[in-house]
Amino acid sequence: MLDSIVRNHTLAVLVDNEAGVLARVIGLFSGRGYNIESLTVAEVDAEKKLSRITVVTKGTPMVIEQIKNQLGRLVPVHAVQDLTTDGPHVTRELALIKVKGNGENRVESLRLADVFRARAVDSTTHSFVFEMTGSTEKIDAFIELMRPLGLVEVSRTGAVAIRRGAVGFERGVSASNAATKSPLRKRKRVNA
Amino acid sequence: MSEAHELNGAEIVIKALADEGVDIIFGYPGGAVLPIYDAIFSQNQIRHILVRHEAGAIHAAEGYARSTGKVGALIVTSGPGATNTVTGLTDAMMDSIPIVCLTGQVATHLIGNDAFQEADTVGITRPCTKHNYLVRDVNDVGRIIHEAFYVARSGRPGPVVVDLPKDVQLATGRYTSVREATHRTYRPQIKGSPDKIEAAVAMIAAAKRPLFYTGGGVINSGRRASELLTEFVKLTGFPITNTLMGLGSFPGSDQQFLGMVGMHGFYEANLAMSECDVMIAVGARFDDRVTGRLNAFAKNSKKIHIDIDPSSINKNVSVDIGIVGDVGSVLDDMLKVWRKKCYKPDAKALKAWWGKIAGWRARECLRYRKSDDIIKPQFALERLYRHIKGRDAYITTEVGQHQMWAAQFLRFEEPNRWMTSGGLGTMGYGLPAAMGVQVAHPDSLVIDVAGEASILMNIQELSTIIQYRLPVKVFILNNHYMGMVRQWQELLHGGRYAETYMDALPDFVKLAEAFGAVGLRATAPGELDDVIEQMISTPHPVVADIVVDPDENCFPMISSGAAHYDMILGPEDKRPEVSAEGKMLV
Numbered sequence: 001m002l003d004s005i006v007r008n009h010t011l012a013v014l015v016d017n018e019a020g021v022l023a024r025v026i027g028l029f030s031g032r033g034y035n036i037e038s039l040t041v042a043e044v045d046a047e048k049k050l051s052r053i054t055v056v057t058k059g060t061p062m063v064i065e066q067i068k069n070q071l072g073r074l075v076p077v078h079a080v081q082d083l084t085t086d087g088p089h090v091t092r093e094l095a096l097i098k099v100k101g102n103g104e105n106r107v108e109s110l111r112l113a114d115v116f117r118a119r120a121v122d123s124t125t126h127s128f129v130f131e132m133t134g135s136t137e138k139i140d141a142f143i144e145l146m147r148p149l150g151l152v153e154v155s156r157t158g159a160v161a162i163r164r165g166a167v168g169f170e171r172g173v174s175a176s177n178a179a180t181k182s183p184l185r186k187r188k189r190v191n192a
Numbered sequence: 193m194s195e196a197h198e199l200n201g202a203e204i205v206i207k208a209l210a211d212e213g214v215d216i217i218f219g220y221p222g223g224a225v226l227p228i229y230d231a232i233f234s235q236n237q238i239r240h241i242l243v244r245h246e247a248g249a250i251h252a253a254e255g256y257a258r259s260t261g262k263v264g265a266l267i268v269t270s271g272p273g274a275t276n277t278v279t280g281l282t283d284a285m286m287d288s289i290p291i292v293c294l295t296g297q298v299a300t301h302l303i304g305n306d307a308f309q310e311a312d313t314v315g316i317t318r319p320c321t322k323h324n325y326l327v328r329d330v331n332d333v334g335r336i337i338h339e340a341f342y343v344a345r346s347g348r349p350g351p352v353v354v355d356l357p358k359d360v361q362l363a364t365g366r367y368t369s370v371r372e373a374t375h376r377t378y379r380p381q382i383k384g385s386p387d388k389i390e391a392a393v394a395m396i397a398a399a400k401r402p403l404f405y406t407g408g409g410v411i412n413s414g415r416r417a418s419e420l421l422t423e424f425v426k427l428t429g430f431p432i433t434n435t436l437m438g439l440g441s442f443p444g445s446d447q448q449f450l451g452m453v454g455m456h457g458f459y460e461a462n463l464a465m466s467e468c469d470v471m472i473a474v475g476a477r478f479d480d481r482v483t484g485r486l487n488a489f490a491k492n493s494k495k496i497h498i499d500i501d502p503s504s505i506n507k508n509v510s511v512d513i514g515i516v517g518d519v520g521s522v523l524d525d526m527l528k529v530w531r532k533k534c535y536k537p538d539a540k541a542l543k544a545w546w547g548k549i550a551g552w553r554a555r556e557c558l559r560y561r562k563s564d565d566i567i568k569p570q571f572a573l574e575r576l577y578r579h580i581k582g583r584d585a586y587i588t589t590e591v592g593q594h595q596m597w598a599a600q601f602l603r604f605e606e607p608n609r610w611m612t613s614g615g616l617g618t619m620g621y622g623l624p625a626a627m628g629v630q631v632a633h634p635d636s637l638v639i640d641v642a643g644e645a646s647i648l649m650n651i652q653e654l655s656t657i658i659q660y661r662l663p664v665k666v667f668i669l670n671n672h673y674m675g676m677v678r679q680w681q682e683l684l685h686g687g688r689y690a691e692t693y694m695d696a697l698p699d700f701v702k703l704a705e706a707f708g709a710v711g712l713r714a715t716a717p718g719e720l721d722d723v724i725e726q727m728i729s730t731p732h733p734v735v736a737d738i739v740v741d742p743d744e745n746c747f748p749m750i751s752s753g754a755a756h757y758d759m760i761l762g763p764e765d766k767r768p769e770v771s772a773e774g775k776m777l778v
Contacts, residue, residue, distance in 0.1 A: 016377060019326065020314060031319050062506060069503035075323040075343055075378050 009084040016076040017051040038158030091161040101150030201330040201361040202227035208337035218249040222269020224296025227361035244652035248624035250280025255628030267294040271309030282320040286615025290349035299359040322350030330365030338373035347380025348501040384517030393529040399470035400541035408437030409475015411607040417520035433461035444603030454482040456596040459557035466757035473497040475519040478508040488755030569740040573601035585637040590622040590646030593675035598641040620649025630662040644670040654707040666735045671742045704735035713737040
C-alpha cells in the first residue's frame with residue numbers, strides 16, 4: 001500500500017528570523033516524534049528578516065502531511081513547501097572532507113577529487129581538505145571512496161534545495177491550504 | 193490622545209491590557225513583577241484577583257475565558273511563579289483556551305546567569321504554548337502584548353506567554369497602540385473552500401444514516417456558531433452527539449441530542465457513530481477518548497471534517513472532505529448552500545435511522561442500581577440537575593469519575609456553561625476555574641462538581657474565594673478513592689488498589705469553616721435534597737461534602753483498546769478481555 005511507504009521528503013520552510021524560531025521547529029519534530037535527516041537554516045532576506053529552513057524528513061504520506069500542517073501552525077512560519085511532491089527541484093549539499101595520507105593514497109585521493117570535481121582548499125605535506133558540492137548521494141559516494149585512503153573527518157551542511165523553473169516560494173503550496181491542495185491527499189484516498 | 197509621552201514598561205503593560213479590553217487579571221506578585229504591580233496599584237481600570245497559587249491563577253483565567261469567550265489574563269513572577277503555570281498552560285493548549293500569561297523575568301543582563309528566581313521561561317513553555325515571547329526592548333512591549341492577544345484568540349485559540357525582564361519593565365519607551373500592531377504572518381484561514389462546502393452539503397443531503405459529531409471548536413468559534421449548528425441540525429432533523437468539550441453547543445435536553453460521545457459517553461451516541469453513513473465532524477478532533485481502537489472506528493461512514501486547524505484534519509482518522517475554516521463561517525456557508533439548492537433530507541431513511549437509534553436508547557445506558565441507604569454518585573448528580581435545571585448556572589469539574597458522571601447527568605442548553613479539563617485531564621482544575629467563572633458572572637450560580645482527591649489539589653483557592661466574596665459552590669462526590677484510577681485497577685489490574693485509597697481525608701465541613709466558607713454534608717439519600725437546596729440558597733461560598741458509594745464504577749464504558757461500539761453498560765455486563773495493547777493505553 002502506498003499509504004504505508006516511508007520516504008524522504010525535502011521541505012522548505014520560510015520563517016521569521018527571530019529568537020527561538022529554530023528551537024520551535026526542532027522542538028516540534030522531537031516533541032511529536034518525527035525524524036530529521038538533515039536541517040539547514042540561514043537568513044535569506046535581511047530586509048524582511050526571513051530565514052529559510054530546509055529540512056529533510058521521512059515518513060508515510062499521512063505523517064508528512066501532519067508535519068507540514070504542524071509546521072504551518074507555528075506562528076512565525078510564513079509558508080511550507082514540500083519540494084519532493086511539488087515537482088522537480090534541485091538539491092545541493094556542501095561538504096569539507098579531510099584526508100590524511102602519503103604516497104600512493106595521497107595521489108589517488110587527489111585523482112578522485114578531480115573526478116568528483118572537489119577542490120583542495122587546504123593542503124599540508126600529508127593531508128588535504130577537499131571542498132565539494134553536489135547531491136547528498138554524490139557526497140556519500142566520495143566519502144566512501146576516501147575512507148580507505150585516510151579519511152580523517154567530514155563536515156557537511158545538510159541539504160539545501162530549491163524548486164526548478166521560474167516559480168518562487170510564494171506561488172508554492174503554502175501551509176494553510178496544504179491540506180486541500182496536496183496531490184498526496186488524493187492518492188491516499190484512492191488507496192484507503 | 194497623544195501617545196508621545198513616555199511610559200515605563202510596566203505602565204505600557206497595563207495600558208496595553210486595558211486597550212485589549214482586559215477588566216480582570218489573576219495573579220500573584222513577586223520580585224520580578226514588582227514594577228507591574230506598582231502600575232496596577234496606581235490605576236483602577238483593571239481589577240487584580242490575588243490567588244493563592246499560580247496554578248490557581250491560570251485555571252481561573254481559563255474559567256474566565258471559557259465562560260465569557262474572551263481572552264483570560266494572568267500575571268506571575270519569574271522562576272517558580274512561571275513554572276507553576278506550566279500545567280495550566282498545557283491544559284489551555286490541549287483544550288484550545290485563549291490565555292495571555294505575563295511572566296516576570298530577571299533583568300536582561302542577568303539572563304543565563306542562574307540568577308535568583310531565574311528560569312528559562314520561554315524555553316520551558318515553548319512546547320506548551322501556542323506562541324511565546326521574551327521582550328528585550330521596552331519599545332516592543334506594547335506591540336508584543338497586542339500580538340499576544342491576537343495570537344491567543346485567533347484561529348485555534350491557545351495560551352501565549354509574554355516574558356518581561358525587570359529592566360524592560362523599568363525602562364521608558366514608546367507605546368504601540370492596537371491599531372499599529374498588526375501581526376506580520378499569522379493569518380488563520382477563516383472562510384472554508386466553497387467547492388468543498390458544496391460537496392459536503394451534497395453528501396449531507398444524500399445521507400441515509402447521518403450524524404453530527406461536534407466539539408469544543410463550535411464553542412470556541414463563538415455563540416453564533418452554536419446557533420448556526422442548532423439551526424442546521426433542526427433543519428435536517430439529524431441526530432447529534434457532542435464531545436466532552438462540545439457540551440452545550442447544542443441544547444442538551446433536545447430530542448435530537450444523543451448525549452456525549454466517547455469512552456464514558458452514551459451507548460446510543462457511540463453506536464450511532466459506529467453505524468452512521470455520513471459523519472459530520474464539526475470542531476472536533478477525533479481524540480482517542482472518542483474513537484476507541486482506531487482500526488475499528490466508524491468504518492462504513494464517509495466523513496466530513498470542519499476545523500480551523502489544518503493539522504487536526506487527517507491526523508488520527510482519514511476523512512473524505514476536510515474543510516479548513518472557522519466553524520461558524522463554514523456552517524453559515526453550508527446553510528446557505530442547503531437553502532439555495534433546496535435540499536431535503538431523505539425522510540424515509542431518516543425515519544428508519546431514528547428507529548434504530550430508539551432501539552439503542554431503550555437500553556438506558558445511564559441506568560444504575562438505586563439504593564435507599566447509600567448515596568449513589570449518579571443519584572447525587574440527578575438531584576443536583578433537578579435543582580439547577582432552568583437556572584442561570586455554570587458548572588466546572590475536576591477530573592475523574594465525578595467529571596464523567598457530571599457530563600452524563602447534567603445537561604447544558606447553551607455554550608460556555610460547562611468548563612472541564614478535557615484534553616489534559618488536570619486534577620485541581622475545577623475550583624480555580626469556578627473562581628474565574630464567578631468573577632466574570634458575579635450573580636450566577638457557579639458549581640464545581642468535584643471529587644475528594646481532586647479538590648485537595650488546589651484547595652488553597654478557597655482562601656481567594658473568601659477574599660473576593662465569590663459565592664462558589666463546591667459539590668464533592670466523596671468516595672474516599674481516586675475513583676477513576678480505582679475503577680481501572682478493578683477492571684485492568686485484578687482489583688489491586690495500589691495507593692488509590694485515601695486513609696486520612698480532611699473533614700471537609702470543618703475545612704470549609706476554617707477558610708470561612710459554609711460546610712455542609714450529606715451521608716444518606718434522604719438528606720441530599722436539603723443539602724443541595726441549602727447549598728444553592730446560601731449566598732456565600734459553600735463546600736458540600738456528599739458521601740457516596742465508594743465502590744461505584746462509571747458506566748457505560750469503552751474498555752481500553754476496545755472498539756467504540758463495544759461498550760460495557762454496567763457491572764452486570766460481561767467484561768471483555770483487555771488486550772495487551774489495550775493495557776498499554778492510558
